[in-house]
Amino acid sequence: MGKSSNEKANSRKGSVKPASEPVSLTGASTEELLRELLVRLGEDPEREGLLRTPERVDRALQYLTKGYQEYPEDLLKGALFTVSYDEMVIVKDVEMFSLCEHHMLPFFGKVHVAYIPKGKVIGLSKIPRLIDAFARRLQVQERLTTQIAECIQSAIKPEGVGVVIEARHLCMMMRGVEKQHSSAVTSSMLGSFRDQQQTREEFLSLIRQKSSNGF
Numbered sequence: 001m002g003k004s005s006n007e008k009a010n011s012r013k014g015s016v017k018p019a020s021e022p023v024s025l026t027g028a029s030t031e032e033l034l035r036e037l038l039v040r041l042g043e044d045p046e047r048e049g050l051l052r053t054p055e056r057v058d059r060a061l062q063y064l065t066k067g068y069q070e071y072p073e074d075l076l077k078g079a080l081f082t083v084s085y086d087e088m089v090i091v092k093d094v095e096m097f098s099l100c101e102h103h104m105l106p107f108f109g110k111v112h113v114a115y116i117p118k119g120k121v122i123g124l125s126k127i128p129r130l131i132d133a134f135a136r137r138l139q140v141q142e143r144l145t146t147q148i149a150e151c152i153q154s155a156i157k158p159e160g161v162g163v164v165i166e167a168r169h170l171c172m173m174m175r176g177v178e179k180q181h182s183s184a185v186t187s188s189m190l191g192s193f194r195d196q197q198q199t200r201e202e203f204l205s206l207i208r209q210k211s212s213n214g215f
């Protein structure tokens with residue numbers, strides 16, 4: 001967002017408003033809010049290392065939440081293919097980075113996705129993009145897991161879908177609370193993955209296997 005040098009000078013000086021004036025945050029730029037946050041944390045936003053920090057944090061947050069501008073259903077539209085293949089398709093160990101919505105701190109780990117096609121498959125490269133579109137938002141791990149599974153379910157109506165996410169949460173690791181629970185596993189099983197124990201177990205055993213081919 002561009003802004004005039006005048007505005008910039010004003011915000012740097014931090015003009016004092018009379019207490020009677022209602023405080024409006026909506027008029028402030030994200031950079032101004034972040035500069036104010038630095039002050040409240042006890043920092044000096046004018047010191048050299050912090051001068052461009054509000055701008056950088058703003059850009060980082062935009063990037064980390066860009067999933068809000070992505071439409072996962074549209075993303076899949078051009079990448080659905082008709083096939084007669086009906087064995088399990090599995091994409092495992094996809095790296096995932098997200099922000100927990102309770103603390104806005106990262107949680108990250110691996111996503112494993114599997115489905116049994118019923119006439120249609122998704123281009124393999126779209127699975128990681130689909131995961132990113134949901135992960136680059138403020139999330140809880142449980143909802144992220146369900147959203148990925150349900151999106152695949154509605155796009156290709158397969159026999160079933162399974163999604164497992166193993167992730168570590170910095171909000172727990174860094175704050176020193178519940179360190180033993182800082183790693184969490186969530187799963188969402190739909191269709192045959194929910195109804196048939198054999199299918200579910202095949203999926204779970206496939207994601208437990210360490211790849212021997214170096215991948």
Ligand SMILES: [Zn+2]
Binds near residue numbers: 102103105172
């Ligand atoms: Zn959290």
